[in-house]
Amino acid sequence: MRYTSLPLVLLFMTTITRAQLHPLPASPREARVDTIHGIPIADPYRWLEDDHDPKVMQWVAMQRERTETYLATIPFRDALRARLAQLYDYTKFSMPNRHKDLTFFRKQTGTQNHSVLYMQKKGGDPVVLLDPNTWSKDGTIGLDSYDASEDNRYLSYMRTEAGSDWREIHVMDLRTKRYLGDVIKWVKASGVSWWKDGFYYSRYDAPVAGTSELSGVNRGQKIYYHTVGTKQEDDKLVYEDPNEPLQFNGCWVPEESNLLLRWASKGSERGSRIFVRHVDRPQEAWHTLFSSTDDQLDIVGVHRDVVYGATTQGAPRGRIVRFTGPLDALKMETVVEQGEHPIVGIGMAGGKLFVIRMIDVHHEVTIYDLNGKRTGTVTLPGLGTVGGFGGRHDDTTIYYSYTSYTYPTTTFEYDLRTGTSKVWKKAEAQFDPGQFTARQVFVTSKDGTRVPMFLLHRKDFVADGTAPTVLYGYGGFNISQTPAFNPLLVAWLEQGGVYAIANLRGGGEYGEPWHDAGTKLKKQNVFDDAIACAQWLIDQRITTTPRLAINGRSNGGLLVGALMTQRPDLFGVAVPEVGVLDMLRYHLFTIGWNWASDYGTVADEKEFKALLAYSPLHNLRPNVDYPATMVMTADHDDRVVPAHSFKFAAMLQHVYAGQRPMLMRVETKSGHGAVNVSTMLDGMADKFAFMWQQMGFVPRYQNR
Structure with a gap:
């Protein structure tokens, strides 16, 4: 059974236009200009970097009120939040x-x-x-x-x-x-x-x-x-x-x-x-x-x-x-x-080495003795992600975890004497794997590179161009996006939606060469990979631009900012979460200096010009029809400070003159990740609700 949106006449009854939103809070523009390598760089919203300034606090409070007013009108928001809580309600x-x-x-x-x-x-x-x-x-x-x-x-x-x-x-x-x-x-x-x-x-x-x-x-x-x-x-x-x-x-x-x-x-x-x-x-x-x-x-x-x-x-x-x-x-x-395949993990226990390798974005485990002699493999339930395999030298049993997009996280006990595994604890999630599927496709990027992407959807999915679709990516710091079960995605998939995870360069999916190909002067490769994946979703009639959302967190938030400024025509919705969005000043806050190995710095002229070319804050332009956007951040994020999101949202609201909402959602008493389960569920509900609303899709449940 497939689910489609309700007639557009019902949608128009519940959609708020930009003109109907609360007025934008005043965002004074200062005449602040830095000259870097001879190039003048305007920074009119630098005052938003001071998180102790009462003016900033008031500005944030008004942005929060404006966003909450919008979200509160979405007729299925509360029911979606309840459904997410239901999906998460199992013992882990x-x-x-x-x-x-x-x-x-x-x-x-x-x-x-x-x-x-x-x-x-x-x-x-x-x-x-x-x-x-x-x-x-x-x-x-x-x-x-x-x-x-x-x-x-x-x-x-x-x-x-x-x-x-x-x-x-x-x-x-x-x-x-x-x-x-x-x-x-x-x-x-x-x-x-x-x-x-x-x-x-x-x-x-x-x-x-x-x-x-x-x-x-x-x-x-x-x-x-x-x-x-x-x-x-x-x-x-x-x-x-x-x-x-x-x-x-x-x-x-x-x-x-x-x-x-x-x-x-x-x-x-x-x-x-x-x-x-x-x-x-x-x-x-x-x-x-x-x-x-x-x-x-x-x-x-x-x-x-x-x-x-x-x-x-x-x-x-x-x-x-x-x-x-x-x-x-x-x-x-x-x-x-x-x-042939990159080593992505290693465990040591009972006089054995457990070597985890990545093969086309899934793990396999090979066992060696301490002299390097291969003694066996660990049989896994399928193509997924593992962790663990550590212990003491006298251990005869150890633990490891396994998960995939359709296999809830399970802990196994492995017997080193017999080479067999048995379940220690299995998550009894409210999930029927018979209803959903995860399939891997390969997309050709701009320079001919073969880029993996996973598609999650119902088994009865039909590619007719109408599916509400999220494209999620990260692409950085040698971090791989491997298969892992997330019960909250069921809320999207059961409505007939598609969730796509792109394995972009900059990650660790194919070892250090794959990582290096998405860093510093080659960072544009990451964005080209994601653009190719988005275009593939449209060309294959998975979805259309109005029903395609781009989403990512942290370095993935940078991805969203870069894509919505480089190819705003590809996406109907953009949701950058706790994103690195000011690439010329990221190194000046908390531990931002530690990211220079991936991004480069403004001190190097070539790296500065590369950063300026894609920095989301510095590439927002007037008279551009940007996708509906909800910038998400948190007031206690001291890893990617909220100033990135504050400045980006202020600039976006300044340059955009269309009718789509440009919102900023600020979580309080929370950081780079959700501070607790309740906060996590609130954020996911608001994100999915905003996406559906802007896509013109109404799920089959409404608030009661």
Whole structure:
């Protein structure tokens, strides 16, 4: 059965035109001009970068009111929100983390705002350890990562508030379940690594008075060691590099090892720099394990003082290596040679290496011994995405997860002795895989490159050009868009819609060459790939321009901004979410400097001209018929600061003179990702409702 829109006469009764919207808030244009490499760059809305300015706060409040007024008139908005909640209402489990005789896992019941952390002793029943649903009335304080000490006496855990990337580390005594008084502040982009009665972590100095903790540049990350039961100001400084303030610094003590591994990462480099010393010899000099500005090394573990990892050095699709010998004379040797398909993950447990490779955007897992001899494969349920495969050297069973677009996330227990898997926990989603299908197509891009794209739709779908369609993409930072189950997409698909996921260059779908082909001076390839995918959807009569929406988050928000400015004629709707939209100033906020390896910087003249050519903010023009647009952001997003969206929305509203709505939706007390389930459902409902409304499509349910 197929679903089509109601007669247009009904649509006209519920659609608000631009003229009927609340008046636009005043957006004063300042005469601010920068000259970069001899080119004048106007920046009339720079005042919107100051998130503490009362004028900015008032402007945002008026934008929010205007958008809410529009969305409240959509007759199916509330029913859609209820349907999304219904689809999300099932029990979800994380993959378990076994630590000696204790197993930790998270469980989320129905539409709980946050998952609950459980602990289970060997042979015992699970007990609640941490329930972040009790930490705040509005659900804006959540649990991030957690780590048990080597002796299972303590648990460190990170709390996050209002979606910010800042973290607080707290400590619990696992014997008494008592919260200790340890509180570590100003932690960002850090893990926790236990050693003896304390742990290593990375943090920044507290923001200087008068600067914004949510938008100021993060400089000078330092590594500290904290002893349980002491104050943060007494923590021991382990490492800092005053000469390199714009880099990440971290360290790790691998399990069952006497080594301390330290890594440093500069935003202008793609490569890895990793150093090592004995953890119990603090006066020992750091020895270089690996150092490259371009090649990467991901450490998987240490076995008998031999360090194992995967590198792209001399192998753009990856090879497995190990480092042997004394620390002052380490030698790298190949364990598993580069293959036809890129290595995208590696696990180590029970004396085995589990190597995950990507084949046309799905995973396969091959098992090797520690000398590189192939000993088998892991049989998976289908063409999908896996994770996990880590453990201790004496483990005989380990866990991994599997998911696909039509296979809800399931955790399996793998027996290393028999080579067999059994289900540990399976998500019982309200989803009938017999009704839907996911198929892969390949689209030819502008330069002839073959670009994969997945299409999700009902099995009875007929390509007649009427389907409401979303094209989603990312295309950056070596991040692959692999198949994963999302119950909320069912709300779109069951109405006869199509959801298309484009695997654009800039991602990691075909290894480092695929990533590199979508960066810096080659970033336009990403947009050309997406344009080709959009045109394919139209040419194949999947949809038409009025019913085609472009959507993406973060770097994907940049994709949306670039596509709607380069090819506004292709799309009926555009929804950039938490997007990087001012490409000439992205590096001046929080950790934006870390993106230079993908984007380039204005300091380099060639890179500046490339950035200017596609920067969404700087390519909005008057007298252009842009698609209906809802810019989505959040007031506590300190990764891609909301100033990107504020300035883009102000400029779009200034240049556009047509009848389509140009809205900005600002989530409060939320960050780069939804702060909780309720916020996530609200955002998805508003996004889908806006898209349907602008496409002239009315779903079969209405508000009651």
